[in-house]
Amino acid sequence: MVWKIxxxxxxxxxxxxxxxxxxxxxxxxxxxxxxxxxLEENAKIIFFHVPTAWLTVIxxxxxxxxxxxxxxxxxxxxxxxxxxxxxxxxxxxxxxxVTGAVWAKFAWGSYWSWDPRQTSIFALMLIYGAWFAxxxxxxxxxxxxxxxxxYSILAFVTVPFFVFIMPRIMDGLHPGSxxxxxxxxxxxxxxxxxxxxxxxxxxxxxxxxxxxxxxMWNVGYRSxxxxxxxxxxxxxx
Amino acid sequence: MEGFYNFLSSNAIFxxxxxxxxxxxxxxxxxxxxxxxxxxxxxxxxxxxx
Numbered sequence: 001m002v003w004k005i006x007x008x009x010x011x012x013x014x015x016x017x018x019x020x021x022x023x024x025x026x027x028x029x030x031x032x033x034x035x036x037x038x039l040e041e042n043a044k045i046i047f048f049h050v051p052t053a054w055l056t057v058i059x060x061x062x063x064x065x066x067x068x069x070x071x072x073x074x075x076x077x078x079x080x081x082x083x084x085x086x087x088x089x090x091x092x093x094x095x096x097x098v099t100g101a102v103w104a105k106f107a108w109g110s111y112w113s114w115d116p117r118q119t120s121i122f123a124l125m126l127i128y129g130a131w132f133a134x135x136x137x138x139x140x141x142x143x144x145x146x147x148x149x150x151y152s153i154l155a156f157v158t159v160p161f162f163v164f165i166m167p168r169i170m171d172g173l174h175p176g177s178x179x180x181x182x183x184x185x186x187x188x189x190x191x192x193x194x195x196x197x198x199x200x201x202x203x204x205x206x207x208x209x210x211x212x213x214x215x216m217w218n219v220g221y222r223s224x225x226x227x228x229x230x231x232x233x234x235x236x237x
Numbered sequence: 238m239e240g241f242y243n244f245l246s247s248n249a250i251f252x253x254x255x256x257x258x259x260x261x262x263x264x265x266x267x268x269x270x271x272x273x274x275x276x277x278x279x280x281x282x283x284x285x286x287x
Contacts, residue, residue: 008265015261019254041250215268222275229282 003211010208017201018047033198038107045103046194046202051209053096053121057163058213059089060128064156067149077225079145082152083135084220088213090128097121108173117174120162127155 023033023041036043066082069075100118101111112118131151138144171179194202245252 004269008261011261011265012258015257016254019257020251215272219268219271219275222279226275226278226282 004215007208007211007215010204011212014047014201014205014208018044018205021197021201027195027197030197034193034195036193042103042107045099046198047205049096049099049103050202051205052092052099053163054206055092055209055213056089056096056121056124057159058210059085059087059092059217060152060156060159062217063089063152067152070145070149071153074142076141076145076228077221079149080224080228081217081221082149084217084224086128086131086152088217088220090125090132092213093121093125093128097125104173113173115167115174116170116172116177117167120166124159124162127158131155 017031021031021033023035023043025035027034033043062085063082066078066085070078070082097118100121104113104115104118105111108115131148134151135144135148138147167174168176169178171177
């Protein structure tokens with residue numbers, strides 16, 4: 001219960017700070033964020049958009065870990081845990097794409113520009129979308145669990161490449177692209193430089209969203225386990 | 238009260254903040270209730286086994 005209250009307060013604080021702390025040219029106190037030319041108030045998206053992308057990676061990672069666990073022990077509970085983690089990963093992947101697209105309209109001029117970051121997250125959505133299609137096409141529980149575990153491991157190999165490598169080595173519009181460091185004012189759009197208080201709120205946001213993910217995942221797989229237990233009971237009569 | 242109202246109408250970002258906080262309270266309460274309900278069902282199923 002303590003960690004739930006902690007989560008509530010943490011995310012409430014992040015929402016208050018992330019939305020209401022003013023952005024000024026020369027921050028004087030801890031509750032002021034620096035002005036990023038070209039972004040102004042749009043910069044505040046970082047407290048809510050980046051954690052969704054972070055949870056995408058966490059979701060797919062947890063899914064892969066439990067897929068490996070399933071293949072080693074053949075326990076269907078691990079398959080349920082892997083399934084719910086991937087489900088949450090895909091939900092947050094869609095949220096990251098949508099929030100990013102809305103932001104891009106005002107920062108880059110259009111919702112979708114096939115920027116390397118946008119292309120890579122789109123590819124990720126297709127890869128994991130196919131995973132759910134695969135799962136729904138197999139009726140046998142064990143076969144479904146084994147095949148989707150193998151697919152999950154193979155799919156996760158692409159995640160670091162699509163999230164951390166490809167958008168960073170290619171030139172693009174998204175902050176963090178390869179050409180960000182070549183121009184004094186930053187990349188084609190902005191150089192996303194945060195001060196220490198902005199960084200603090202950003203990391204608190206990452207922590208809060210990670211705890212929220214754990215809670216959602218926990219509730220999700222427990223409900224699936226109950227469903228499986230009840231199904232077995234009904235079959236046994 | 239009127240001063241607070243005037244403050245909000247000239248600083249719209251705080252209205253956004255209040256709305257986000259209300260949404261968060263809603264989501265949090267929902268998750269808390271769902272968790273409690275699940276615990277109850279888990280107890281019921283495990284209790285039947287014994």
